[in-house]
Amino acid sequence: MADPVNDDLMAEWGAALAEQGVAPADADEWAARVAGAHGSRREPDHILNQDEIDGLLGFSVEDLVSGSQSGIRAIIDSAMVSYERLPMLEILFDRFVRLLTISLRNFTSDNVEVSIDRMTSVRFGDYLNSIPLPAIITVFKAQQWDNFGLITVDSSLIYSIIDVLLGGRRGTTAIRVEGRPYTTIELDLVRRMIEIVLADGEQAFGPVSPVNFTLDRVETNPRFAQVSRPANAAILVRFRIDMEDRGGSMEMLLPYATIEPIRDHLLHSFMGERFGRDPVWEGHLATEIWQAEVDVDAVLYEQNVPLRSILDLKVGDVLPISIKPDALVAVRCGDVLLSEGRMGRLGDAVAVRLQRPLKKSKTTMAIFDMAEAMRKDI
DSSP: OOOHHHHHHHHHHHHHHHHTTOOHHHHHHHHHHHHIIIIIOOOOSOOOOHHHHHHHHTOOHHHHHHTOOOHHHHHHGGGSOOGGGOTHHHHHHHHHHHHHHHHHHHHHTSOOEEEEEEEEEEEHHHHHHHOOSSEEEEEEEETTTTEEEEEEEEHHHHHHHHHHHTTOOTTSOOOOOOSSOOOHHHHHHHHHHHHHHHHHHHHHHTTTSOOOEEEEEEESSGGGOOOSOTTSEEEEEEEEEEETTEEEEEEEEEEHHHHGGGHHHHTOOOOTTOOSOOHHHHHHHHHHHHTOOOOOEEEOOOOOOOHHHHHTOOTTOOOOOOOOTTOOEEEEETTEEEEEEEEEEETTEEEEEEOSOOOOOSSOSHHHHHHHHHHHHO
């Protein structure tokens, strides 16, 4: 039985297509498609699965970890703070990579290359759900910052480190035994490597803010490594560690709450390899200050007198000075009191013998000592 509503729709579409110059045959084809869609109620040719739906909406875990977010997730995370707003982090982690390369070479007695794979901002809960198992998750605490962080070592790196430390041959792939928990020996060897990583992390962050990273616990289940709320933002740094034909990846996760105490320092950017002070300019400034000439005044007596009394002074008036003969003389440089002494005579000159040591300056004297040594060398 024909549907009058569909017939009217097909007639309207046919007229619209004719106005646009569509051939009648094409118009009939469009009408047939419409009739089939509305009349026969055919089932859809393809049904999206869960992975395709997640990819369409931007909720794919792989895209989240890699940083290529899209869809609704990109809109949700648009307000997330990005690590790129903290330029000092890249400098610190570059320094950390150089230190870790040297330390792991000494630890394994092998040719180790450490590089930064990527640095992204993620949600803490999403990262825990994306950790590929089996893996070893280390929880460490930053003492001065009073918060925690995570270091995750994947199975490839774990078995590579174990193979190197236990005398495995070079050029052979480490044997991976899946389906069983890590043994005590394996956990102990990885713990030693993590301690080296934390020590290098302390040295890397030292120029910006002194901090002590202490190993809190080692977990193999992400559920027991909860150190922050799942919705909190965190910085994820992925390192690639290569040892000739062996190696793997290691990830360091720092919640934004952990680095909040040093956020002001991370906003700065320094050029080159030097952090903070420049000893060359300190020595030059100290040398110039050391050679500067200043005027020192010996004040015997001071008294506040009203301006009216000064204006009333006449020739022959006597100004009484109410001090004792053994009164101390104030030695000043401008308005700064340096010391005190007693008035006397040295030959034909009036002299002051200091009775008290000079007051120590609030500025450290180390730079002046260094400048004096540099001046003697010259």
